[in-house]
Amino acid sequence: MLNYNKTLPDGASGWVVTEERFSNLALAKCEAVMALGNGYMGLRSAAEESYVGEKRNLFVNGTFNRFDELEVSELPNAADVTRMDIRIDGKCFSLDQGEVKAYSRSLNLREAELVRTFIWNSGDGKELEFTFRRFVSLDQLHLIGLKLEVKVLRGPVHLSVASGIDAQVSNSGSQHFHEGEKRIYDKTFLELIQTTTESKVDFVIGASHKLKVDGGTVDLAPAMEIDRRKVAVAYSLNLEEGQTLTLDKVAAVYTSRDKQFAGNYSLPAMRAEVLDVLKTAHESGYETLFSKHAAAWAKVWENYGITIESGNPFDLLGVRFALYHLVAMTPAHDNRMGIGAKGLSGEGYKGHSFWDTEIFILPFYIYSNPQIARSLLEYRYLGLEGARSKAKENGYAGAMYPWEAAWPSDGEVTPVWGAVDIVTGEQTKIWSGFIEQHITSDIAYAVWHYFRATGDVDFMEDYGYEIIFDTAVFWASRLEWNEAQGRYEINEVVGPDEYKEHVDNNAFTNYMAHFNIELAMQYYKELEQNQPELFARYNKLLNLHEAYGIWESKLDLIYLPQPNERLIIPQDDTYLQKEIIDLTPYKDQEKVGSIFNDYNLDQVGNMQISKQADIMMLFFLLENKFSPEVKRANYDYYEEKTLHDSSLSLSTHSILASDFGDKTLAYRLFQRATEIDLGPKVHSSDAGIHAASLGGIWECAVMGFAGVRMLDGQLHLAPKLPEHWDKLAFPLYWQGQRLEISITPQEISICSTAGQPVSLFVHGQLQEVQSTAIFANL
Template identity: 70%
Template sequence: MLNYNKTLTESLKNWTFSEEKFDPLLLGKCESIMSLGNGYMGLRSATDEPYIGETRNLFVNGTFNKFDENEVTELPNAADVTRLDLFVDGKRFSLEQGSTQDYSRVLDLRHAELVRSFVWESPEGKQIRYTFRRFVSLDQVHVIGMKLEVTPLNGEIDFTVRSGINAQLSNTGSQHFHEGEKRIFDKKYLQLLQTTTESKVDFVMHASHQFKLQGQAVELMPKMDIDRRKIAMEYSCKIASGETLVMEKISTVHTSRDKAFEGQGLAVMREAALEQLKQADAQGYDALFEQHKQAWSKVWEQYAIDVETEQPFDLLAIRFAIYHLVVMTPAHDNRMGIGAKGLSGEGYKGHSFWDTEIFILPFYIYTRPEIARSLLEFRYLGLEGARRKAKENGYEGAMYPWEAAWPTDGEVTPVWGAVDIVTGLQTKIWSGFIEQHITSDIAYAVWHYYKATGDQDFMDRYGYEMLFDTATFWASRLEWDESASRYHINEVIGPDEYKEHIDNNAFTNYMAHFNMELAIQYYEELKATRPELLTSLEEKLGLAAAYGVWTDKIGQIYLPAPNENNIVPQDDTYLTLETIDLTKYKKQKKVGSLFLDYSLDQVCKLQVSKQADIMMLFFLLENKFSPEVKRANYNYYEPKTLHDSSLSLSTHSILAGDFGDIDLAYDLFRRATEIDLGPNMHSSDAGIHSASIGGIWECIVMGFAGVRMLDGHLHLNPKLPKSWTGFKFPLYWQGARLEVHVTRDTLNIVTVSEQELELIIHGSTIKFHKELNVQF
C-alpha cells in the first residue's frame, strides 16, 4: 500500500512517501501519518470526499473540554473544513464506484503539503483527472489551504461541489460544542462561532472559495445552506473536455485560547479573524503556500540532519520524525504540552504523558533549547494541579498527573478502559492512581535541560521549585518497612504497565532517589552561593523542614541491587512469577495479541513485560550500573518484553548499541521507524505515536552517535550501522550550536561559537575551539 520511493521531483528524493492504491477499509493509517499541522492546530488527512469509516479531526492545541462531569477532558474535535461533496452529471463522485488509474496520495515532508491525484472513470464512462492539494500554514498558523483541480478527459461534464464548515462531528460520540452562530458575508465568506460546553473556549471558523477556469477567474453563483451545526455553499458549472476547473478554499481557525485575544472578547476576535480570512483569500493558495514553504525551509535548516546510507528509507524515516515533531509541538505557547498522539487523532484524548520528557524533550534540548524550555514551563504551570493531586492522595509536595491536559487541570487519566476477556467487565485504568514515576521523570528532564543548556534563568524562575516540591512528594510517599529497616515505595505501576500494584519497582525507586538527591544537592548549593534565592523559595515551600526530611530518608531508600546473576529485580515479585513460551507473541503482527488469551490480571502473574522498564533505568541513569550488569539484564528481560508499547524499541536499540551489538541496534531502530511508517495498515488508526517518533531521533543521535549528558558533561561515542557511511546533525550544547559529522573513521565538529568547548569522545576528554577533528 505505501511506497517509500515516490519522487515527485529530484529535489524531493527521500522527502516523500505515498499511498498507491485507495482502499476504503484502510483509511486510518494515511489519515494519521499524513496529517498536517503547525503546533497551533493539527488536521487529520481524511480524503476530501467522504467515506464510511473515515475519521475527520481538527484539533487546536490547548482547547480541552469535558463533555460531561462523568467524562474525561479531551481536545475537542473542531468543525471540519476539508469535506467536499462532488457530483458529476448529477451523480455523487466516489472512488468506491467506477474505476481508478494512476492513483497516488503523497505527503511531501519538505514542504508539508498533501497531494492526491488520479484519473477516475465513472460507471457511465466519463474520464476525469482529479488533483487535490492541502496544507496547514506554518507561516500563518491560523490558515488552512486547499486546492482542487478537475479536468474531464473525454467529454463535457456538469460538475458540482458542495463545501463549507461542518460541525456535525464529535469525539467518538461526545459533543463538545454548543450549537453556535452561523453567518455568510457577501455570499462568499462563511463564519461559524462555537463555544465548548464546559471550558467555555470560543472557536471562530471561517472559509471562502474562489474558482478559475483555464486559468481565468470565474464567478460562480452559490447556493447557500445553513443548517444545524453546518454552513455550506454549492457551486455548479460545465467543464468542457480538456479544460481545467480550479477551486481554492481558504479556511481560518481562531480560539479564545489564543494569547493575541486574551481579555479582548469574542467580538474583537471574530472581526480580526474575518479580516485575516479576507486577506488570505486575496493572496490565494499559491502565494500562501509559497510563504509556508519558506517557513518550512527554515525548519529544515534548523534541524539539518542527513544520513549517508545504502538504505534511503532511514533518511526518510528521520525526516518523517522531525516533520511530525514540528507539527505536533506547541512552540507558540508554554501553556500547552504535546499529546501522545500529537494532533493526528483522538487516541489518548490529546493528553501529555512522560513521553514528552523522556522521548521528545531531548530532541528539543539539543536542537531548539527555547522550545524545550517552553515545554518545561508547561510542567511548571502544572504545579498547581500536581500539588492538588498530592494533597488529594494524602501526600505533600507536587505529585504530577499521569495524564495532563490544561496545566492546572491536574489528573485527567480515564478511570475505565478496554474489556476484560475473562470477566466481560471494563478494565480499570490504574495509571492515574499509582503510575507515579512521571513525577521524577519531570524532575529528571529539568536537570537534563539545565545541564545541557546552562539556563540559569529557567532554574531560578521555575526549575528549583519543581525539583524541591517533587522531592517533597517522594519523601512523603516513602513507606517504612520495619522488618527490613528501610523505606519502600509500594503499590505502584512502573514503566512496564503489565505489572500493576507492585512493590519496589526498581525504576520508580531509583528515580525517586535521584529526584531527592538533586533536591539535596541544589538546596546545599543555593545555601552556599544564592542564599537570597533560597530564602524566597523557603517562604513558598518550607524548604528547611523539607531538607531535613530529605536528608533523613534518602540513605534508607531501598534500591534493588543486582542478584548473584547480576539481575536487578524489576520489582519485589517479578523474578518469582511463572514463565511461559512467548514465541507467538514476540512474532505478533498486532500489538496486544497476548490479551486474546489472557486477562490483565493473569498477565500480572507472568514474567512478561509490555515495554522497557529496567532498560529505561539503564538509559537514564546509566553511570550507576556496570556494563556487565546492564548486559545481563538486557539478556534476561528483552526476551520477556513484547514491545507492546511504542516507547520500547528505541530504548532497546540505544542500549544494544551501547553493548556494541550494532546489528541488533540497527534492527531495533528499523522496527521503531516502522511503527507508524511501516507496512502495518492499522498501526496508526488512532494517531501517530509521538514518543516513538521522538525515539527515532534518539536512536540516531543518542544511539548511533552516542550523545549523552552524564554528570554535566557531553559524551559522544559514535558507532555506525553497516549500511551507513556517515551522518550529520546539529547539536546545541551550553548555548553553542555544533555541526556534527560522523563517518566510519572520523568525527568532525564545527561551531561558530567563540567559547572553548569540552567534550568526552570515547571516554577521552577533549577541548577545542571552533573546529574539532578526531580520527578513530
C-alpha cells in the first residue's frame, strides 16, 4: 500500500513515504503515518476534500479538557483548517467520482511537507491536474501552511473553492468547546475563538487565503460565510484550458495555555497578536514560510542525522521516520507538557503520557539532545503535585505517579472502562490506573539515567533528588509485610505485562521498587555528607531522617524473585504454574489482540501468555544485576510466550537478542518494529502512530546494534551490526560532550567534537579518546 522507494527532486533517497493509490480503506493509516507536527501542535493528514471515515484532528499540546464528570481529561480536537469544498462546474469534487490517474500522496521526511498530486478526469470531458501541499511550521510554531494548485488540462471549467475554519468537529462525539466569536477582517483574515468547557483554555485560530491565476494575483471578492462553529470564504471563477489556479492558505493557532501568556494573559491581546502574525504570514506566502520551515528541519537532521548503509534501504527510512515523528510530537518548547502515547497524530490514548516517555523515548533525547530530555523530566517534576495527591487518595505516603498523565496537576487520568469482554459482553474495567504502579520507579530510573549520562547537577539539585526521594517514600509505604515468609512484598499489581492483572510480586515491579529505594538511600548519604545545605532543605521538605530509617529497615527484606533450578525468574507468584497453550495462531496476526477473539482477559490471565516484555525489560534496565546465563535462559523461555501485542515490546527483545549475539533475530525484531506503522497492515495506526515504538526503533539501532549502554555511570559501546549493514553512524552526547560515532564490521571510530578527552568501554575494554580514535570491531 505504501511505497518507500521514491526519491526527492535532488535524487536523495530514503526520505519519502508514498501512497500510490487512493483507498478509502487506508484513510486512517495514511492520516496518522503522514501526520505533521512541531511539538506545539499536531495535524492529522486528512485530505482537503471530505470522505466518509476520515478523522480531522488538530491537537495543541497541553490544552487538556474534561468533557464532563464521567469522562477523563483529553486533548481536545481543535477547529479544522484543512478542509476545502472544491466544486467543478457546480459538482462536488471527490476522488470517489471520475477517473484518477498518476495519484501520489507523499510525506517528505526531510522537509516535513505533505504533497498530494493526481490527474482527475470528471467523466464528461474535463481533466484537471491537482497539487496539494501542506506543512506545520517548525520555524514559527503557531503557523500552518497549505497550498492548492489546479491546472486545467482539458476544459474550460467553472471552479469554486470554499475554505476557512471549521469547529464543527469533536473527539469521537465529545465536544470540548463552547462556541465563540467569529470574525472576518477586510474580507481576508478569518478568526474563530473557542474555549474549552472545563479547563477554560481559549483558542484563537486565524486563517487567510491568497488567490492567483497563472502566477498573477486575482482581485476577486470572496463570498463570506459565518455559521454555527464555522467561518469561511468561497472563491469562484472560470478557468480556460491551460490555466492554473493557485491558492495559498495560512493558518495561525494560539491558546491561552501558551507559555508566553502564563501569568499575563488577556484574550484581546492574544487576538491582536494572532491577527498581526497572520497578516505578516499572509504577506510572506507559502513558499517563503516553507523555506524557513525547511531550514529549521535541516538543522534537525544535522543534529540528529543517523547514517545506515544497509542492503535493505528501508532500514534507514524506518529510523528516519521514527526521528521525524519524535520531533513532531515532542513539546521541546514547554516543560509543562509531556508526550502522548500516540504523539499528536490521533485521538488514541487521549494525548496522555505513559511510561513510554521515560523508558522508550527519553533515551533518544538523553543521548541526542539532553536539553529536551531535561524538559521532559521537568514535566514529571511538575507532576509531583498530582503524584502526591494520588498517593494520598490511595492511602500511601510520598509521590505515586499516575499511570496516565495529562496536565501536570491533573493526577490520574486513566479511563476506568475499556473494550467489551468477548465472553460476558460487559465492558472491561481498566485496572492500570489503579494498580499498574511500576511507573513511579520508572520515572525515578529515568531521572537517574539522565543524571549519570549528562552530569547535570543543577537539574538534580532543583528537581531530580526530590523526585527520587519522594517516590522512594511511596514505595516504602506500599510494601506489605508477609509474616509467614518474613519479607516485604508488593501485591495486587499489574506489571508491564498487562495481560496479568492483580498479581503478587511482579518481578519487574519489585526489583524496580528496590532500585528506587536503594537509590534514594545512596543520594541521602551523598547529600548529607557533601551538600549539607541542600540536604537540610530536602530534609525539611520530606522529613528525610524519618524516611531513611524506614528505607533502611525494609530494603533488604524486599522480596526479589530469584531464578529457579532452570534459571527462570518467575514473572509473578503464579505465572509459571499457569496453563501453556499453542500461541502460533496469534503470533503472526493481522491486528494486535486477536487472542481476544477467542478468550477474554480473565482466561488469558490464567495462561502463560505475555502481552509484552516484562522480565525482559527488567534485564534491559537493570542488566548488571543478572548473569548472562540467567538472561539467556529467561529470554528463551519468555520470548515464545510473548505476543508482542504492545508496540513497546519488539524493541526490547531486539536489543536483548543483540546482546546475545543473535544478529538474525535482533534484526528481524527491529524490522517488525519499523513495520508497526509503516508495514502493510491497514489498520495498525488508525488511532495514531506508536510513539514508544518509534523511540524503541532508535534504541534498537543505537542501544542494540551499536551496543550503547550506561552501566554503573560508565559509557559502554559493544557493536553487533546486522550482517547486511556496512555502516552505522550517529551522534551521541555524553557528559556534555557530543561524540560522533561511526561503526563498520571492521572498526569503530569515535570523535569528540569538543576535543576533550572522554573515557568509555569499547567491547568491555576501558579506552580514552582524546580527539579521534579508531578501534577494531571485535
